[in-house]
Amino acid sequence: MDEGCNEAVTEFFIRLYEKGLIYKGNRIINWCPDCHTTLSDAEVEHEDTAGKYYYVKYPYADNKDEYFIIATTRPETIFGDVAIAAHPEDERYKHLIGRNVIVPLVGREIPIIADIYPDMEKGTGALKITPAHDPNDFEIGLRHNLEQISCMNEDGTMNEIAGKYEGMTRFECREAFVKDLEDNGYIVKIENTDHNVGTCYRCHNIIEPRISDQWFVKMKPLAEPALKAAAHKEVELVPERFTKIYNHWLENIRDWCISRQLWWGHRIPAYYCQDCGELMVQKDAPKKCVKCGSININQDEDVLDTWFSSGLWPFSTLGWPHETEDLKYFYPTDVLVTGYDIIFFWVVRMVFSALEITGKSPFTHVFIHGLVRDAEGRKMSKSLGNGIDPLDVIDNYGADALRFMLMTGISPGNDTRFNYDRLESSRNFANKLWNASRFVLMNIDGDLTDEETAKKNYKAEDKWIISRVNKAAKDATEYLEKFELGMAAQRVYDFIWNEYCDWYIEIVKPKLYGADGVDKDTARFVLIKVLKDMLKLLHPFMPFITEEIWSYLPNTSERLVIAEWPEYSEEENFEESEINLEFIMEAVRSIRNIRAEMNVLPSRKARAIFIPSKDEAKMFIESGANYFATLANITEVKIVNDKTEIGVDTASSVIDGTEIYLPLADLIDFEKEVERLEKEKVRLEGELKRVKGKLGNEKFISKAPESVVNEEKEKLQKYQLMMEKVVERLEHMKK
Numbered sequence: 001m002d003e004g005c006n007e008a009v010t011e012f013f014i015r016l017y018e019k020g021l022i023y024k025g026n027r028i029i030n031w032c033p034d035c036h037t038t039l040s041d042a043e044v045e046h047e048d049t050a051g052k053y054y055y056v057k058y059p060y061a062d063n064k065d066e067y068f069i070i071a072t073t074r075p076e077t078i079f080g081d082v083a084i085a086a087h088p089e090d091e092r093y094k095h096l097i098g099r100n101v102i103v104p105l106v107g108r109e110i111p112i113i114a115d116i117y118p119d120m121e122k123g124t125g126a127l128k129i130t131p132a133h134d135p136n137d138f139e140i141g142l143r144h145n146l147e148q149i150s151c152m153n154e155d156g157t158m159n160e161i162a163g164k165y166e167g168m169t170r171f172e173c174r175e176a177f178v179k180d181l182e183d184n185g186y187i188v189k190i191e192n193t194d195h196n197v198g199t200c201y202r203c204h205n206i207i208e209p210r211i212s213d214q215w216f217v218k219m220k221p222l223a224e225p226a227l228k229a230a231a232h233k234e235v236e237l238v239p240e241r242f243t244k245i246y247n248h249w250l251e252n253i254r255d256w257c258i259s260r261q262l263w264w265g266h267r268i269p270a271y272y273c274q275d276c277g278e279l280m281v282q283k284d285a286p287k288k289c290v291k292c293g294s295i296n297i298n299q300d301e302d303v304l305d306t307w308f309s310s311g312l313w314p315f316s317t318l319g320w321p322h323e324t325e326d327l328k329y330f331y332p333t334d335v336l337v338t339g340y341d342i343i344f345f346w347v348v349r350m351v352f353s354a355l356e357i358t359g360k361s362p363f364t365h366v367f368i369h370g371l372v373r374d375a376e377g378r379k380m381s382k383s384l385g386n387g388i389d390p391l392d393v394i395d396n397y398g399a400d401a402l403r404f405m406l407m408t409g410i411s412p413g414n415d416t417r418f419n420y421d422r423l424e425s426s427r428n429f430a431n432k433l434w435n436a437s438r439f440v441l442m443n444i445d446g447d448l449t450d451e452e453t454a455k456k457n458y459k460a461e462d463k464w465i466i467s468r469v470n471k472a473a474k475d476a477t478e479y480l481e482k483f484e485l486g487m488a489a490q491r492v493y494d495f496i497w498n499e500y501c502d503w504y505i506e507i508v509k510p511k512l513y514g515a516d517g518v519d520k521d522t523a524r525f526v527l528i529k530v531l532k533d534m535l536k537l538l539h540p541f542m543p544f545i546t547e548e549i550w551s552y553l554p555n556t557s558e559r560l561v562i563a564e565w566p567e568y569s570e571e572e573n574f575e576e577s578e579i580n581l582e583f584i585m586e587a588v589r590s591i592r593n594i595r596a597e598m599n600v601l602p603s604r605k606a607r608a609i610f611i612p613s614k615d616e617a618k619m620f621i622e623s624g625a626n627y628f629a630t631l632a633n634i635t636e637v638k639i640v641n642d643k644t645e646i647g648v649d650t651a652s653s654v655i656d657g658t659e660i661y662l663p664l665a666d667l668i669d670f671e672k673e674v675e676r677l678e679k680e681k682v683r684l685e686g687e688l689k690r691v692k693g694k695l696g697n698e699k700f701i702s703k704a705p706e707s708v709v710n711e712e713k714e715k716l717q718k719y720q721l722m723m724e725k726v727v728e729r730l731e732h733m734k735k
């Protein structure tokens with residue numbers, strides 16, 4: 001309602017009007033036949049009144065012996081019937097859609113149509129459609145392009161459409177017409193009912209819905225350029241499938257009723273001379289009538305549909321109709337982000353309004369997102385009380401965690417469920433990043449070495465992490481360009497958690513804890529360099545925590561929000577180091593697995609013997625002793641040519657053809673291990689006996705829910721597997 005927006009709305013209205021694209025036409029309103037006036041919805045009082053349900057037969061046009069039964073409280077409007085409507089999912093009527101029936105005593109043929117409005121639970125579930133005498137029927141009529149047949153005069157008497165009942169009041173007509181229907185066998189039954197009737201707040205007579213003059217926008221000439229813009233990809237919807245909906249809607253568009261009988265809104269810039277009836281559409285109120293000179297002038301009391309002004313948003317917000325600097329610089333823009341539920345209401349109207357005014361599509365892309373539903377997939381609503389207040393969530397989890405959760409695990413245009421587990425893991429991720437950054441900062445003191453010096457001293461792990469963040473930037477950028485926000489966020493998450501935090505920091509820790517020197521300086525330099533890049537990559541998804549961490553980093557004079565996005569650089573692509581580190585990491589994982597399987601404390605030291613599959617692997621292992629010591633507590637690395645050099649008591653694993661052996665004597669205390677395994681065997685025997693007993697019990701099997709029985713079956717399988725392993729290990733030990 002700002003002055004600027006109001007000016008834009010008025011200007012737009014006048015331009016369309018002068019081009020002949022806005023006109024006055026018919027619309028249904030509340031009418032008091034006694035006061036002879038329209039009433040706004042707020043002026044209608046609703047009362048429960050005793051009335052009657054008349055069950056009326058409508059014979060089929062193709063077989064007059066059969067008929068469709070409709071229950072109505074207002075048989076006097078039957079003269080205006082144009083269709084019968086049933087819900088498309090109503091099994092009783094599905095097969096009848098498309099057939100015609102005959103309006104009793106009137107003789108006109110009308111179709112049976114499908115519409116979502118009829119309530120399947122209410123009455124017969126089907127409705128007679130009388131667009132000129134009921135607001136809901138009017139809307140249904142518009143949806144199906146039905147005729148509007150009015151059978152009453154302004155004073156509530158019947159008109160010529162009602163034939164021999166013309167001139168009767170609506171109530172006299174009801175009585176006479178029902179009697180005739182009964183005499184001709186068209187009434188099945190009449191039931192008493194209480195129904196809600198709208199009455200005039202002034203005279204308390206029953207109001208009569210009536211079609212009246214309203215303002216419309218002629219849509220065909222506006223829809224065509226909007227269709228063309230999509231066809232020529234001047235505006236693209238993402239995901240592409242929404243283009244179909246956009247096109248379908250524009251191809252089938254009807255003229256748009258823009259006048260509303262509400263108090264709040266932009267007023268229609270139309271003025272009427274009270275003396276000669278002249279209509280004047282202009283920006284400012286006319287001082288006198290252009291035709292008769294009268295000063296007795298009133299402005300149209302209607303206001304505009306809210307989407308009439310919202311449709312101008314891409315340029316009205318930039319100062320249009322004035323040629324502002326903002327308009328020149330920012331219009332047209334690139335991306336509009338919105339939900340699929342307002343493609344018709346908003347997106348389409350912005351596109352055709354902008355094309356009409358500027359000749360340009362207001363944006364090149366419309367990125368459509370889904371709706372956030374509750375954990376059970378239901379739409380959040382007041383009546384269900386399942387809404388979630390984002391401010392509460394932010395208080396408990398943080399704004400970044402909420403934002404990250406909403407962006408990950410989604411795909412464009414699809415609904416998502418509000419998920420507290422994912423919210424929690426998003427918060428954990430933020431914590432992980434915070435702790436890792438704190439660790440890095442605690443280990444940075446004094447000036448960082450310069451890039452040239454650092455570059456000369458890069459180790460394989462430094463090149464690896466630099467190469468990896470380089471690739472993460474490439475992938476994240478590609479995902480973002482395709483509007484795959486969730487995939488981009490996940491890619492950045494994986495890099496930060498799995499590569500930077502879990503591996504790189506662990507690998508360089510000994511260097512940071514060691515004496516000052518080139519290695520320490522290089523590690524510090526790379527830790528900061530990569531941290532900066534990953535903060536930039538994460539910034540769109542977690543703006544607050546990244547900006548905060550950024551403010552503590554050395555050599556960051558500007559805010560992160562305006563820092564440059566990291567770009568992929570071929571110079572920082574170290575393919576060989578990546579292969580090298582991948583090998584080391586795989587070997588470390590294997591060693592850790594063996595240790596875990598054998599319940600070896602992480603602190604227990606062990607030796608590792610390798611049989612490399614190729615020269616490259618041999619090289620990696622030779623240079624990798626440090627990694628194995630740091631990451632897997634391996635005190636000695638030995639490389640041999642074949643198995644003959646390895647004893648029998650070993651645990652082993654194979655990675656990419658290279659064999660790894662760990663001498664068992666290093667890992668376990670034989671006597672203690674046998675003792676432990678014997679104990680475990682006894683425990684498992686007990687468990688197995690219990691589960692087998694349960695599953696052998698007829699009563700349990702027949703009475704317990706299937707899920708419980710299945711759970712027991714799964715337990716049996718699990719214990720059997722564990723038992724096999726324990727027995728196998730025991731035999732091995734005893735050998």
Ligand SMILES: [Zn+2]
Nearest residue numbers: 032035200203
């Ligand atoms: Zn009245």
Ligand SMILES: [Zn+2]
Nearest residue numbers: 273276289292
């Ligand atoms: Zn006049």
